[in-house]
Amino acid sequence: MNARRIGADLVVFGKGYVRNPLGLFFSILFPLILIGLFGLIFSTSAASKVTLYTDNLDGGSNASAQFLDALNRTGAVTVELETPQDPGNFSTWLAHNDHPAGLVIPAGFGTNFSTNRSTGLVLYTNPQDPASGGAATAAVEAVSNQFNLDAAHGTVLVYPTFQTVGGLSIKYIDYLVPGLIGFSILTNPMFAMVDITASYRKDHLFRQLSLTPLTKGEWLVAKIVWYILLTFLSAATMIVAGTLLFGAQVTLTLGLVPFLILGPFFFVSLGMLAGSAARSPETAAVIGNIVTFPMMFLSGTFFPVSGFSPALQAVAHALPLYYIIDGMNQVMLYNNTASALADFGLIAVGSAVIFIAAIWVFRWRDE
Amino acid sequence: MSEAIRVQGLAKSYGDVRAVDGIDFTVAEGSVFAFLGPNGAGKTTTVEILEGLRRPTAGEVRVLDLDPWTDGTRLHRQIGVIPQDFRFFDKIQPREAIGYYGALFGKHPDVAQLLDRVGLADKAAARFDTLSGGQKQKLGLALALVNDPRICFLDEPTTGLDPQARRGIWDVIRQLKADGRTIFLTTHYLEEAELLADQVAIIHHGRIIAAGTPAQIIADHGRPDRLAIEGDAGLAPFLRKAAGVVPATVDGRIEVPLRDRSEAIRILGVVESSGLAWRRFAMVQDTLEDVFVAMVGRMDDGVLKAEGAA
Numbered sequence: 055m056n057a058r059r060i061g062a063d064l065v066v067f068g069k070g071y072v073r074n075p076l077g078l079f080f081s082i083l084f085p086l087i088l089i090g091l092f093g094l095i096f097s098t099s100a101a102s103k104v105t106l107y108t109d110n111l112d113g114g115s116n117a118s119a120q121f122l123d124a125l126n127r128t129g130a131v132t133v134e135l136e137t138p139q140d141p142g143n144f145s146t147w148l149a150h151n152d153h154p155a156g157l158v159i160p161a162g163f164g165t166n167f168s169t170n171r172s173t174g175l176v177l178y179t180n181p182q183d184p185a186s187g188g189a190a191t192a193a194v195e196a197v198s199n200q201f202n203l204d205a206a207h208g209t210v211l212v213y214p215t216f217q218t219v220g221g222l223s224i225k226y227i228d229y230l231v232p233g234l235i236g237f238s239i240l241t242n243p244m245f246a247m248v249d250i251t252a253s254y255r256k257d258h259l260f261r262q263l264s265l266t267p268l269t270k271g272e273w274l275v276a277k278i279v280w281y282i283l284l285t286f287l288s289a290a291t292m293i294v295a296g297t298l299l300f301g302a303q304v305t306l307t308l309g310l311v312p313f314l315i316l317g318p319f320f321f322v323s324l325g326m327l328a329g330s331a332a333r334s335p336e337t338a339a340v341i342g343n344i345v346t347f348p349m350m351f352l353s354g355t356f357f358p359v360s361g362f363s364p365a366l367q368a369v370a371h372a373l374p375l376y377y378i379i380d381g382m383n384q385v386m387l388y389n390n391t392a393s394a395l396a397d398f399g400l401i402a403v404g405s406a407v408i409f410i411a412a413i414w415v416f417r418w419r420d421e
Numbered sequence: 422m423s424e425a426i427r428v429q430g431l432a433k434s435y436g437d438v439r440a441v442d443g444i445d446f447t448v449a450e451g452s453v454f455a456f457l458g459p460n461g462a463g464k465t466t467t468v469e470i471l472e473g474l475r476r477p478t479a480g481e482v483r484v485l486d487l488d489p490w491t492d493g494t495r496l497h498r499q500i501g502v503i504p505q506d507f508r509f510f511d512k513i514q515p516r517e518a519i520g521y522y523g524a525l526f527g528k529h530p531d532v533a534q535l536l537d538r539v540g541l542a543d544k545a546a547a548r549f550d551t552l553s554g555g556q557k558q559k560l561g562l563a564l565a566l567v568n569d570p571r572i573c574f575l576d577e578p579t580t581g582l583d584p585q586a587r588r589g590i591w592d593v594i595r596q597l598k599a600d601g602r603t604i605f606l607t608t609h610y611l612e613e614a615e616l617l618a619d620q621v622a623i624i625h626h627g628r629i630i631a632a633g634t635p636a637q638i639i640a641d642h643g644r645p646d647r648l649a650i651e652g653d654a655g656l657a658p659f660l661r662k663a664a665g666v667v668p669a670t671v672d673g674r675i676e677v678p679l680r681d682r683s684e685a686i687r688i689l690g691v692v693e694s695s696g697l698a699w700r701r702f703a704m705v706q707d708t709l710e711d712v713f714v715a716m717v718g719r720m721d722d723g724v725l726k727a728e729g730a731a
Contacts, residue, residue, distance in 0.1 A: 074512060
């Protein structure tokens with residue numbers, strides 16, 4: 055390995071890369087767009103309270119006012135009083151206005167409560183938005199139970215308290231930041247290297263380079279170094295965007311660095327290996343997609359793997375990107391160095407194997 | 422003069438197809454050697470074996486006394502190569518490309534002088550994908566010279582270029598020869614070979630069918646000199662009867678084969694005495710292209726057998 059030749063190839067490749075707007079779009083802007091989209095979609099729905107549109111037909115009673123006040127204090131819902139023009143069709147009104155949850159407090163609620171007679175509340179939820187429906191249902195049930203207990207002068211004997219896993223308050227956006235860094239680690243080098251390997255061969259560029267002292271190992275190392283630099287830039291961009299735009303809370307630690315180095319190392323080598331197997335750039339694109347897409351969705355990029363079915367979890371555990379994302383989750387979210395080290399070890403061994411295989415399989419020249 | 426390249430019994434097969442079928446030739450150091458042949462004759466396979474890009478099936482190849490396949494790394498420091506249809510990184514500038522090659526070879530080329538030498542100085546900062554075909558080939562030529570090579574392999578360097586660009590490449594080749602470098606040129610432009618080459622070998626169906634200097638090949642395989650006369654069609658039968666020659670009509674002209682040049686004077690006297698009209702006359706000699714077309718055609722008809730290198 056000659057550092058001068060690696061440096062020269064790195065500079066030429068880097069200049070070519072930054073002069074191609076498409077490369078910069080996919081390495082920097084595309085992950086930003088993804089973090090923006092997913093952040094907007096999931097952070098708002100998960101973090102905000104559900105608006106509970108309420109038609110209070112017992113508006114004058116003290117009990118109904120207390121009930122609605124108790125609902126607001128659950129923190130899960132915000133009561134929004136509504137008086138529909140057609141009170142008999144509250145459900146249709148909710149649907150027409152895309153409201154996921156609604157509550158009708160019938161007339162006589164206060165009188166019935168004070169005279170210990172039961173009253174039916176009507177709660178509407180939208181099956182297409184189970185998260186909002188679930189929150190509204192839980193809030194209404196909790197307040198109803200409390201009212202029933204108070205009416206019966208009962209005592210709370212069993213009650214739960216709620217804690218988050220790991221003792222941390224982890225939001226979806228917190229998972230999304232390391233997930234999308236992983237996405238970037240996978241897609242940037244894989245798609246580029248598969249294409250480069252196949253198209254350079256088609257254009258005889260490898261043969262051209264084989265006539266110089268540059269070795270294929272040096273050529274590959276230059277690409278690895280470039281994609282490591284790009285990964286650092288991409289990761290920094292996503293961490294800043296996730297933190298500033300969506301309030302992501304991730305720990306910035308040196309433990310992240312090995313994954314930002316080993317990830318590109320692994321996928322640059324894998325991309326070259328996959329590209330070597332293809333006979334044309336078209337076939338290379340197909341091979342690249344076959345290798346990349348399962349990893350893109352099943353490695354915990356967009357959603358935690360723990361939410362998958364056991365079968366899918368087994369598949370995820372066979373994918374190298376899973377260990378990179380899991381390792382980053384361990385250091386950025388859980389501060390769990392031991393687990394991160396296990397992930398690091400697996401990826402380090404895998405990277406070495408894939409690097410050697412890529413060099414061995416890849417041919418500068420024809421027999 | 423020592424040998425820069427020596428090839429003995431070289432063969433290369435792809436499955437059942439014998440692309441190169443036992444060829445022999447040598448190239449003297451400091452000379453221009455043109456390797457000619459129709460498409461698919463085995464030119465590129467041969468040159469790629471000489472460059473160490475392909476492994477030969479049989480035979481011995483020595484380039485600068487090195488085996489190109491096993492000593493490729495050492496050989497590549499001493500040769501420069503322009504492949505057919507030279508391609509490079511799309512976004513690179515010619516000056517960057519030369520700097521890049523300089524770094525790879527551990528050389529410090531004078532970028533401006535090299536670009537000027539190949540006539541690309543005004544495109545030093547243009548991106549490769551904006552260059553014309555001729556300009557790309559010129560950059561290929563400049564890159565082939567970065568390591569100050571002893572042998573330059575130029576594989577069809579002027580194919581597809583306009584006449585002006587082609588002449589520009591020819592000038593560079595002449596300069597390289599003047600520097601004392603060996604040039605191995607493959608081309609299917611016979612005029613190019615005749616103008617530039619000291620030695621020529623013609624390959625067809627993987628075998629060398631003629632070799633030597635262009636003049637030798639024409640003398641050995643071409644037709645005799647001819648006197649061409651443009652004039653009345655009745656001149657042909659008149660000459661047959663009055664001069665005892667066997668004229669042929671070619672492209673509307675009457676061509677009379679000559680035993681020697683002095684015979685032309687006698688025949689012109691007969692023409693003048695005929696009283697038939699004539700407009701102009703000329704001495705006609707076969708070119709390398711005429712010989713090439715005739716030999717390749719005869720070989721395809723099964724008349725001619727490969728004869729090996731001279």
